[in-house]
Amino acid sequence: MMNAIETKNLSLSYGETLIINELDLKIPKGEITVFIGGNGCGKSTLLRSIARLLKPKSGGVLLEGKAISKLSTKEIAKKMAILPQSPTAPEGLTVLQLVKQGRYPHQSWLKQWSEEDEKKVNDALKATRLEELKERTVDSLSGGQRQRAWIAMTLAQDTDIILLDEPTTYLDMTHQIEILDLLFELNEKKKRTVVMVLHDLNLACRYAHNLVAIKDKKVFAQGKPEHVINCSLVKNVFGMDCEVTMDPLFGTPLCIPYGRGRCILNQAVAMNG
Amino acid sequence: MLLKNTSLKWIGIIIAVLVMLLLMCASVIFGYTDTSWRTAIDAFTHYNGSNEHIIIQTVRLPRALIASAVGASLAIAGVLMQTLTKNPLASPGIFGINAGAGFAVVTAVTLFSVNNLQAFNGLAFLGAAVAAVSVYGIGSFGREGLTPMKLTLAGAAIGAMFSSFTQGLLVVDEAALEQVLFWLAGSVQGRKLETLVSVLPFIGLGWIGAVLIAGKMNILSMGEDVAKGLGLNTGLVKIAIGIIVILLAGGSVAVAGPIGFVGIVVPHITRSIIGIDHRWVIPLSGVLGAILLLAADIAARYILMPSEVPVGVMTAIIGTPFFIYIARRGFNGR
Amino acid sequence: MSKYKNFRLFKGKLSFLIDRKAAFIFTILLLVTFMVFVLSTGIGDMKINPLTVVKVLFGGGPEMEKLIITSFRLPRIIVALMVGMSLAVAGGILQGMIRNPLASPDVLGITGGASVAVVGFLAFFSDSNNALTVSIAWLPLAAFLGAGIVAFLVYFLAWKNGVSPIRLVLIGIGISTLMQALTTLMMIMGPIYQASQANIWITGTVYGSNWKNVATLVPWTVIFLIIAIVAARTINIQELGDEVATGLGGKVQKQRFLLLMISTALIGSSVAFAGGIGFVGLMAPHMARRLVGSSFGALLPTSALLGGILVMVADLIGRTMFSPLEVPAGVFTAGIGAPYFIYLLFKTRNA
Numbered sequence: 001m002m003n004a005i006e007t008k009n010l011s012l013s014y015g016e017t018l019i020i021n022e023l024d025l026k027i028p029k030g031e032i033t034v035f036i037g038g039n040g041c042g043k044s045t046l047l048r049s050i051a052r053l054l055k056p057k058s059g060g061v062l063l064e065g066k067a068i069s070k071l072s073t074k075e076i077a078k079k080m081a082i083l084p085q086s087p088t089a090p091e092g093l094t095v096l097q098l099v100k101q102g103r104y105p106h107q108s109w110l111k112q113w114s115e116e117d118e119k120k121v122n123d124a125l126k127a128t129r130l131e132e133l134k135e136r137t138v139d140s141l142s143g144g145q146r147q148r149a150w151i152a153m154t155l156a157q158d159t160d161i162i163l164l165d166e167p168t169t170y171l172d173m174t175h176q177i178e179i180l181d182l183l184f185e186l187n188e189k190k191k192r193t194v195v196m197v198l199h200d201l202n203l204a205c206r207y208a209h210n211l212v213a214i215k216d217k218k219v220f221a222q223g224k225p226e227h228v229i230n231c232s233l234v235k236n237v238f239g240m241d242c243e244v245t246m247d248p249l250f251g252t253p254l255c256i257p258y259g260r261g262r263c264i265l266n267q268a269v270a271m272n273g
Numbered sequence: 274m275l276l277k278n279t280s281l282k283w284i285g286i287i288i289a290v291l292v293m294l295l296l297m298c299a300s301v302i303f304g305y306t307d308t309s310w311r312t313a314i315d316a317f318t319h320y321n322g323s324n325e326h327i328i329i330q331t332v333r334l335p336r337a338l339i340a341s342a343v344g345a346s347l348a349i350a351g352v353l354m355q356t357l358t359k360n361p362l363a364s365p366g367i368f369g370i371n372a373g374a375g376f377a378v379v380t381a382v383t384l385f386s387v388n389n390l391q392a393f394n395g396l397a398f399l400g401a402a403v404a405a406v407s408v409y410g411i412g413s414f415g416r417e418g419l420t421p422m423k424l425t426l427a428g429a430a431i432g433a434m435f436s437s438f439t440q441g442l443l444v445v446d447e448a449a450l451e452q453v454l455f456w457l458a459g460s461v462q463g464r465k466l467e468t469l470v471s472v473l474p475f476i477g478l479g480w481i482g483a484v485l486i487a488g489k490m491n492i493l494s495m496g497e498d499v500a501k502g503l504g505l506n507t508g509l510v511k512i513a514i515g516i517i518v519i520l521l522a523g524g525s526v527a528v529a530g531p532i533g534f535v536g537i538v539v540p541h542i543t544r545s546i547i548g549i550d551h552r553w554v555i556p557l558s559g560v561l562g563a564i565l566l567l568a569a570d571i572a573a574r575y576i577l578m579p580s581e582v583p584v585g586v587m588t589a590i591i592g593t594p595f596f597i598y599i600a601r602r603g604f605n606g607r
Numbered sequence: 608m609s610k611y612k613n614f615r616l617f618k619g620k621l622s623f624l625i626d627r628k629a630a631f632i633f634t635i636l637l638l639v640t641f642m643v644f645v646l647s648t649g650i651g652d653m654k655i656n657p658l659t660v661v662k663v664l665f666g667g668g669p670e671m672e673k674l675i676i677t678s679f680r681l682p683r684i685i686v687a688l689m690v691g692m693s694l695a696v697a698g699g700i701l702q703g704m705i706r707n708p709l710a711s712p713d714v715l716g717i718t719g720g721a722s723v724a725v726v727g728f729l730a731f732f733s734d735s736n737n738a739l740t741v742s743i744a745w746l747p748l749a750a751f752l753g754a755g756i757v758a759f760l761v762y763f764l765a766w767k768n769g770v771s772p773i774r775l776v777l778i779g780i781g782i783s784t785l786m787q788a789l790t791t792l793m794m795i796m797g798p799i800y801q802a803s804q805a806n807i808w809i810t811g812t813v814y815g816s817n818w819k820n821v822a823t824l825v826p827w828t829v830i831f832l833i834i835a836i837v838a839a840r841t842i843n844i845q846e847l848g849d850e851v852a853t854g855l856g857g858k859v860q861k862q863r864f865l866l867l868m869i870s871t872a873l874i875g876s877s878v879a880f881a882g883g884i885g886f887v888g889l890m891a892p893h894m895a896r897r898l899v900g901s902s903f904g905a906l907l908p909t910s911a912l913l914g915g916i917l918v919m920v921a922d923l924i925g926r927t928m929f930s931p932l933e934v935p936a937g938v939f940t941a942g943i944g945a946p947y948f949i950y951l952l953f954k955t956r957n958a
Contacts, residue, residue, distance in 0.1 A: 053850050077856025084850040090706070092901040093846075104844055105856035109837055113613050113624035135610070157855065362777055366784075411949055430948040433713070437885060437941030440810040444935055447803045454802055458791045533784060583795065589788030593781055597764055600777040 004029040004161050004193040005050055009059035012042065012049050019045045021217035022059065027210070029160070032187050032194045034204040037214035038238050043197045044085070044165050046214065050195070051082040051163050063161075077105035080161040081154035085169070089138040095149045096134040099124055102156030124155035127190075128182060144175030151182065162186075164196040168203070176200075180207050201238075205229055205252045213237045229253040275546045282553055285546065289560040293341065296567040300337035301329060304574045308333075335466040340570045340584070341563040342469060343461060343529045346476050346521040348562025349483045349555055351536025352543070353514050353521075356494050356551070358424050361599065364536035365522035369428045371531035372435035373404020374523070379439045379453055383446040393456060394468050394527045398475075400435075401523035407431055409515050459532035459585025461570055472524040479520035480559065486513055487551035494549075532585040534592025535562055541599060565591075629905035632898050636912040643916050644688065647923045648680045686816040687922045687936065688915040689828040690881040691891075693873035695914025696835050698888025699895070699907050700870050703842035704863060705776055711889035712874045715779035716761055717754045718885075719786030721878040724753025726793045726805040747820070747879035754875035757782060762867060769860050771849075811884030811937025813922055820880050831872045832911060838866065839903035846901070884921075884937045886944025887914050893947075917943070 005027040012020040019042040027033050035043040048054045050061050052068050061068045068076055081102070089098055102124065103117045125131045128148045133141065138149055147167060154162050164183070168176040184207055186192050198204045204211060205225040213220045213228065215237045221228050234242050240257050247254040276285045301313050308325045315321070316329040347365060354363040365371070377400025378393050408431050412424035443450045455463075489510050492500050500507050525532070543558045569587040576582050612630075615622045645664075649655040655672050662668035663676050698711050712718060728749040761782050765774040790809070794802040807814075841862045844852045852859050877884070891914035892906065899905040921939035928934070 048850075051850075051854060053853055073853060073858055074856035077854065080854075082850065082854035084848070084854070087848055087851055090703075090846045090901050092896060094900070097900070097902050098847075101844055101847060101855065104840070107840070111622050112840065113615075113622045115615070117622075118613070154854075362780070427949070430945050433885060434941055434945030437810070437938055437945075440806060441934060441938030441941075444803075444807045444810050444812075444938075445929075445932060450803055450806060454791075454795055458788075458795055533788070580796065582792065586788045586792040589785050593785040596781040596784075597778055600774060600781060601764070601767055 003027060003062075004064065005195070006062040006065075007046075007050070007059065008062065010046075010049065010061065011057040011059050012045050012054060013057045014045075018057070018217060020049075020214075023218050025212065025219055025222070027193070027195055027212075029193050030187070030191050031209035032184065032196075032207055033210040033212060034208035035195070035197045035212050035214060036201060036204050036237070037220075041214045041237075042217060043214045047163055047165050047195065047197050048082075048084075051080065052076060053082070053084075074105050077157065077159070079159050080163065081157040081159045082163040083150055083154055083165065083167060085165045087150055089146075089149075091137075091139060093138050094135055095130055095138060095141070095152070096121070096125075098138055098149055099130075099134075099152045099156050102153040102158075105157065120158050121156045124152040127155055127186065128152040142175070143171050144178045147171065147175070147179050148182065151179070155186070159192075161193040161195065164194070166197050166199065169199060176203065183207070201229075201234070201255050202247070202253075205254070206247065206250050225253050229255065276548075282547055286553075286557055286560065289557060289564065293560050293563050293567070296564055296571070297337045297341060300340065300567050300571055301333045303571060304328075304333065331466075332462075335464060335469065336461050336570065337567065338466070339464055339469050339528055340461045340566045342473070342476060343525040343532065344535055344562040344564070344566025345559035346479060346525045346562070347532060347535040348539035348543075348558040348565070349480065350518045350521040350525075351538075351562075352540040352551070352555055352558050353483065353490070353518050354536065355540055356490050357511065357514050357518075359494075361541065362537055362596065364533065365518060365525075366432070366531070366533055366536070368424075368518065368522070369404035369408045369431035369435060370401040370519070370522045371526055371533070372432040372439070373400040373402075374398070374526040375453075375457055375531060376400055376435040376439045377403070378456065379442050379449060382449045382453055383442045394471065397530075398472070398523045398527040401526050402519050404431055404435060405515065405519045405523070455583065456530045458583035459530040459588075460581075460583040461529050461566070462581060462584070464528055468528050472528050475520045476524040479517050479524065482513070482517040482520070483555050483559075484552075486510070486517065487555050490514070490551040494551075530585065532566070532588055534588045534596065535565055538592050538595045539565055541595075623904075626899070626902070626905055629899040629902075629909065633905070633909055633912070636909060636916070640688070640912050640916055640919075643919050643923075644684060647684050647687075647919050648676055650923060650927055651675075651680060682818050682821050683813050683816045683922070684919060685821050686824060686880055687813045687918045689821075689824050690813065690877040690884060691887055691915035691918030692832060692911040693828050693877045693914075694884065694887040694918070695891030695895075695910040696832055696907050697870040697873040697877075698914075699892035699903070699910045700835060700838075700842060700866050701888070702892050703846050703903060704866050704870075706846060706848070711886070712870065713783070713883075713885055713888070715758065715775070715870075716781075716783030716786055717758050717779075717871060717874050718878050718883045719783040719790070720757025720760075721750040721754040721875065722790045722805075722809050722883060723786050723793070724749045724756075725808050725882075726790050727753075729805055730793050730796070747823070747876075750879035751875040754878055755871060757786065758867065758871040758875075762864070770863055807935060808882040810935040811882040811940070812925070812933075812935035813881050813918075814933055814935070816880065824876060824880055827876050828873070831869055831876075835869050835873070836904070836907050838862075838869065839907055842866065842903045846903075881918075882935070882937065884918060884940050886940045886948070887917055890940075890944050890947055891917060 003026045007023055007025045010020060010023045011018065023046070035047060037043045045054065049056055052073070063071065063076060063079060099121050103120060106117065125134055128151055130145070130148055130152055133145065138146055141149065168179055171179065180203060183194050187194050208225055210223065211225045211228050212222045213233060220237055221233055229244055231242060231244055234240055234244070234255055242255045242257045245254050245256065276282045298310070298313070302308050302310060306325060306328055308329060312325050313329055316326040320326055350365040354365055354368065355361055374397035377396045381392065381396050408424065408427045411427040489505060492503055492505050493507060493510055497507055539558050539562045540554065543554050543561055547553045547557050566584065566588070569591060570584045573582040573584050573587045610628065611624050611626055613622065613624045645657050645660045648660045649657050653675060655676065659668055659672050660676065663673050694712060701712060701715070725746060728746060761775065761779050762770060765778045767774070790805070794805055841857060844855050844857045845859065845862065849859050891910045894913050895906050895909040899909050917940065918936060921936040921943070924939050925934040925936045
């Protein structure tokens with residue numbers, strides 16, 4: 001299987017501080033890859049440098065085999081879309097206007113609204129079930145709807161790869177699942193490569209085909225969640241002791257941390273027989 | 274922070290005070306008519322009506338005192354404004370104070386033919402107060418009460434409005450322009466001691482108020498919600514700060530006209546020396562503000578000798594590179 | 608999408624989308640602009656019937672009225688219209704670039720730079736009798752150079768691995784204050800006549816416009832307005848934030864520079880011919896936003912018309928209300944602008 005994205009010897013720093021050190025990574029095409037790691041481990045930084053929002057200190061990123069430093073930003077935009085953390089839309093912008101912006105890399109001064117543009121925007125609105133809401137302003141939507149609108153924009157961009165930086169932080173549980181379900185569907189039905197940073201380890205295990213754990217400025221482990229997640233990894237990467245069992249609905253790894261809290265195991269066992 | 278422990282801080286303040294006194298003396302002695310230390314002392318102990326003695330008594334001494342008082346007041350007002358608006362580039366000017374004062378003075382000159390400097394004094398104070406109160410009021414509209422953003426914007430709007438009206442009036446009445454132009458530039462020169470004395474009670478009250486409220490300001494700077502959680506009556510504290518700023522900045526503008534940059538730049542210098550505890554920052558800012566204005570005033574005498582550059586222009590010239598440096602560096606050292 | 612009408616020509620090589628409502632509003636505003644233009648031309652010391660004005664505009668009409676209109680009124684009103692449009696569009700661009708609806712041209716210190724240049728010009732090129740040694744026709748050039756130099760200076764100083772909107776605004780404010788101080792300094796050092804002249808200019812007025820001015824201003828303005836409207840799509844994505852804009856393939860820094868240049872060109876020319884008319888760059892884009900929404904393709908043309916109307920009206924009031932006194936238009940744009948600004952603050956108080 002071809003790699004959608006590859007990094008070679010990638011080093012990233014903010015000012016004098018080194019965040020990522022000579023990192024090699026291969027991200028497979030057509031799968032959902034999730035970066036996990038402790039706070040400040042550099043997973044967002046890594047994602048942003050792949051999106052060419054951050055210039056590497058050394059090393060490089062390859063997009064479908066070509067170095068992104070050699071590609072023009074428009075060419076990259078036709079292959080890869082990014083949704084940063086907490087994006088803000090200007091006041092009064094409607095959902096439709098936002099989604100239309102996704103067509104920017106395919107347009108030019110003269111060609112501002114081709115038939116293809118129109119089709120892709122409509123498809124994006126349909127896929128995110130926002131057709132009814134397209135004339136509403138983005139700031140009047142709920143958190144989940146708003147995030148869907150931004151995802152619709154990246155869909156209209158019509159790229160093979162979509163990068164998302166913490167798309168579910170600040171959303172309540174219902175909306176988190178709403179967004180992740182949508183991304184899963186996009187991957188399944190439309191074969192998009194999805195790369196995202198998630199904080200919730202359990203959700204990551206449920207939705208990711210490929211998990212990348214970042215620690216000590218490098219990739220600590222990579223692979224299918226069920227092959228990669230175990231107590232020792234969680235202890236290493238997050239510094240936390242936990243039990244790893246199987247999610248009763250999906251069968252994917254479920255991580256339960258040790259610590260304080262009401263322990264009613266005996267009662268519960270007694271009640272459930 | 275340069276002065277890390279308490280004893281160092283006390284030493285710092287004492288040194289600053291000494292420097293200030295030194296500069297006051299220098300301000301009295303140096304200038305177009307050079308005098309000497311001896312002559313200065315004689316002017317007060319063995320007054321003999323000579324030119325030099327007159328200059329020292331009626332021009333130099335008031336000037337030095339005014340520069341000190343105004344510099345100190347503007348610097349302290351700056352500290353208060355920066356904490357209140359959470360904007361490290363805030364100054365009393367953004368409250369619309371300078372513009373309001375200017376407007377009041379110009380209106381009086383053009384519409385009511387007022388023309389003595391004494392009256393400018395009271396009018397300026399009045400204009401400053403009215404502007405500040407309106408800005409405060411407008412910035413407090415709405416659910417959240419007074420937020421830094423609304424305050425800054427209201428200040429900008431009111432300031433711009435008064436400026437425009439002022440300019441408009443001056444276009445229509447050319448003679449007025451002549452009278453007020455120098456005042457509008459901001460200067461400590463040519464002001465009488467009586468002016469300072471009449472404003473001193475207000476400024477003095479401001480100084481005392483600032484020192485007393487320093488502790489509460491430390492808490493306020495941690496954020497509105499945190500401060501309330503700690504039991505601070507944020508609404509009252511903000512009003513108190515507003516009143517103190519009006520006293521300090523209003524009084525300064527009444528005596529010396531609009532002088533900028535002292536209020537922006539001095540708090541930063543102070544914080545880099547002595548840390549962010551307001552109980553230290555406020556007194557030291559006062560002293561450093563006096564030093565800055567005294568130094569600027571002395572320089573203003575020599576740059577275009579025998580002409581004088583208005584000190585407001587001097588502070589702008591010194592202040593701008595500083596301002597740019599702060600803006601480039603970003604607020605969190607970003 | 609019946610709210611929109613799409614245009615596709617030359618087998619799709621040329622295509623764009625028009626928002627019907629916006630197009631409608633734009634047309635209405637075009638009519639209003641024309642009406643204000645005609646009325647404004649008709650009102651003055653000698654009142655001229657609007658119909659007569661229209662006749663004159665199309666080449667006919669009685670001799671006397673023709674003379675008054677073409678020699679005195681037209682140049683001035685055309686300049687007012689151009690200046691209003693330029694400032695409004697520049698303001699719109701800046702607000703989009705800086706992502707803050709309260710940004711305006713005055714904030715970048717550009718008008719301040721022009722002031723210094725104007726006062727400096729008056730100071731240096733006057734002899735001991737307070738007469739100008741060079742023609743006053745050079746004044747606009749001086750103003751424009753001042754504006755341009757300051758714009759570059761501010762951009763350069765705000766550059767640190769790229770220009771962020773906040774840094775741009777803050778440094779602009781700092782430079783602007785410095786410029787004010789320098790202006791005051793020069794006004795003090797020179798004779799009062801100069802100060803007075805300078806002050807009139809600073810307040811902003813279209814008094815004394817002539818056909819030479821118009822000949823320079825109109826082509827310049829029209830060209831840059833067109834460039835601005837075509838560039839509207841880059842502003843649209845910049846408004847979404849630097850990261851999203853880059854993700855969409857926009858060359859953010861290059862575009863920002865281009866937009867800044869367009870704004871400076873528009874502001875510089877306005878300031879050169881009409882002085883420091885304030886608040887238009889702030890008010891017009893806002894009002895336009897309320898009428899046609901946030902998409903810049905619709906916003907910029909609408910702002911332009913609103914700006915033109917504002918300045919023409921302000922000039923009209925200034926000319927007639929305090930007759931025979933001429934109050935500069937700048938006073939009225941501030942007089943309407945500041946309360947409007949406050950009203951804006953009031954309206955968005957629960958945001």
